[in-house]
Amino acid sequence: MNRFLKILFFALLVKPMVLLGLGLNVFFKAKLPKQGPAIVVANHNSHLDTLVLMSLYPLSQIHKIRPVAAADYFLKNKLLAWFSLNIIGIIPMQRKHIRDTSALFAQCHRALDDGDILLLFPEGSRGKPEQLSDLKRGVHHLIKSRKTLKVVPVMMHGLGKALPKGEMIFVPFNCDVVVGDAIPFNADAKCYIDSVSNALNQLLALCMTRQSVVKDDLE
Amino acid sequence: MFNIPIHSFYMMTFVVILLITGSLIRWRLQVKNPQTDYLELKQRIQSWWWMIGILFGILLAPTTVSIIFFALLSFLALKEFFSIMPTRQADRRILLWAYLAIPLQYYWVATNWYGMFLIFIPIYVFLFLPMRAVFIGETKGFIRSLGTIHWAVMLSVLCVSHIAYLLQLPVKNEQAGALGLVLFLIFITQFNDVCQYIWGKTLGKHKIIPKVSPKKTWEGFIGGVITVTLISGFVAPYLTPLTMVQGFVAGTLIAISGFVGDVVISSVKRDLAIKDSGTLIPGHGGLLDRIDSLIYTAPLFFHFLYYLHY
Known part of the structure; x- marks a missing residue:
């Protein structure tokens, strides 16, 4: 039933909106x-990021795409929690209890064992529009035990204008989605995170909308 | 046939024959040189089929449907502008108001309110958007933002809506019908693009504006203007109320302004250091890349025609 609702949600709402509105x-x-x-x-600038990434997949695959999202935000009330868990299919992440990493990532590992594709936003938060914040190291913890796992960087640009953090009103903009090459594993967490960050910044150069940001806004 | 006025029907058939010829030539090329990759050419021709198919379908539909289609075209063009041009975060609400100008502008078209159609964007929208921006209160970058936004609205809404208004003019050439005007405008504009390209490729030597468009030459430009002027003079009496001599003038007007539209959009892209304005049309780039010349030719052809015949 929920999978049916999920397909309806993406077929009738998300895909048409991504096609025409964005x-x-x-x-x-x-x-x-x-x-x-x-x-x-x-990279993460807008709630739309998740929906856009999921909309790139065919409807038959959408239930295998699992965004990793903050539990304190997306499970804060019953309705949002039901929607996030059942329609979007998020893996909730407890941002507060980051001491016990094995418990923190337990659900992610289970999903990967099931052959799901995880969507991770290593910036941790949407942050300022169209700016890449410092990346968190969580992704490295997650793949330490899975050195051969395919980790693919995707740079999105323009969504922070269409629907930035703290705004309720959606404004139509074309957005870029640039997919990069898989990032090879590196045992050193800092090096690994730097290579993710570099990869994302290189992909930014290919974005058509990259000039649409006014420099004054970035100060 | 389908109640299409006979001259417009011949024109559409002619365009379809051109497309079939193009597809056959591409197919022959591929068979002759199996190693060469003709992907871009293939995509371009396929996209032409789609564009012509959609355009003809829309023109044969009831006028209201055609008007809604051109409104959608304006929306996609404006969205492309707003997505590549620098605008501030504070401008988001103003952009939303700018989008709202589209349904209104096409409502004036649909209700045949000529005066409002003409002044709505250059007066009401022009005065309203800065006022809205003042209430938001961000003054840093105010001039640049408002200038950019209004310019984009003029080009992609006011100019494009002139194509739709051609459908609302009283029919004066019964054998061509209202769609004859649109077919003439679009065909001559695109034909001009092709002619300038071909003349430039074969004879091009002296660069015309190397800083903006290094491939554009005087030979291509002049060759295009002459060819298009001649063809336009012979086609105009069949598809429009224009006489042959008026058709020659219309052809020159379209050839020159089409060139200008092309290089104006090229300058925008060069300023932003991007090659295409989007990826909407495979093999062609964005919508603006395709309708750049039409943005300029549509209002100029419209008012030339209107002055002489309405």
């Missing part, structure tokens, strides 16, 4: 992992 410039879509287990790491 309009995507997708580059190198073929590099997206088609089957799990795999991880997609993306």
Whole structure:
């Protein structure tokens, strides 16, 4: 039943809205992992990020795409929790209890074992519009025990204008989605996170909408 | 046939034959040189099929449907502008109001309110958007933002809506019908793009504006203007109320302004250091890349025609 609702939600609402209200410039879509287990790491500027990434997958695959999202935000009331868990299919992450990493990532590991594709936003929060914040190291913890897992970077640009943090009103903009090459594993967490960050910044150069940000806004 | 006025029907058939010829030539090329990759050419021709198919379908539909289609075209063009041009976070609400100008502008078209159609964007929208921006209160970058936004609205809403208004003019050439005007405008504009390209490729030597568009040459431009002027003079009496001599003038007007529209959008892209304005049309780039010349030719052809015949 929930899977049916999920397909309806994406077929009737998300996909048409992404097509018409947004309009995507997708580059190198073929590099997206088609089957799990795999991880997609993306920059995060808007709630739309998750929906756009999921909309790139066919309806038959959408239940295998699992965004990792903050429990304190998305489970804060019953309705939002039901929607997040059943329609979007998030894996809730307890941002407060980060001491016990094995418990923190237990659900992520279970999903990967099931062959799901995880969507991770290593910035941790949407932050300022169209700016890449410092990346968190969680993704490294997650793949330490899975050195061969495919981790694919995706840079999105323009969504922070369409629906930025703290805004309720949606404004139509074309957005770029650039998919990069899989990032090789590195035992050193800092090096690994730097390579993710570099990969995302390189993909930014391919974005058509990259000039649409006014420099004054970034100060 | 389908109640299409006979001259417009011939024109549409002619365009379809051109497309079939294009597809056959591409197919022959591929068979002759199996190693060469003709993907872009293939995409371009396929996209042409789609664009012509959609355009013809829309023109044969009831006028209201055609008007809604051109409103959608304006929306996609404006969205492309707003997505590549620098605008501030504080401008989001103003952009939303700018989008709202589209349904209103096409409502004036649909209700045949000529005066309002003409002044709505250059007066009401022009005065309203800065007022809205003042209430938001961000003054840093105010001039640049408002200038950019209004410019984009003029080009992609006011200019494009002139194509739709051609359908609302009283029919003066019964054998062409209202759609004859649109077919003439779009065909001559695109034909001009092709002619300038071909003349430039074969004879091009002296660069015309190397800083903006290094491939554009005087030979291509002049060759295009002459060819298009001649063709336009012979086609105009069949598809429009224009006489042959008026058709020659219309052809020159379209050829020159089409060139200008092309290089104006090229300058925008060069300023932003991007090659295409989007990826909407495979093989062509964004919508603005395709309708750049039409943005300029539509209002100029419209008012030339209106002055002489309405």
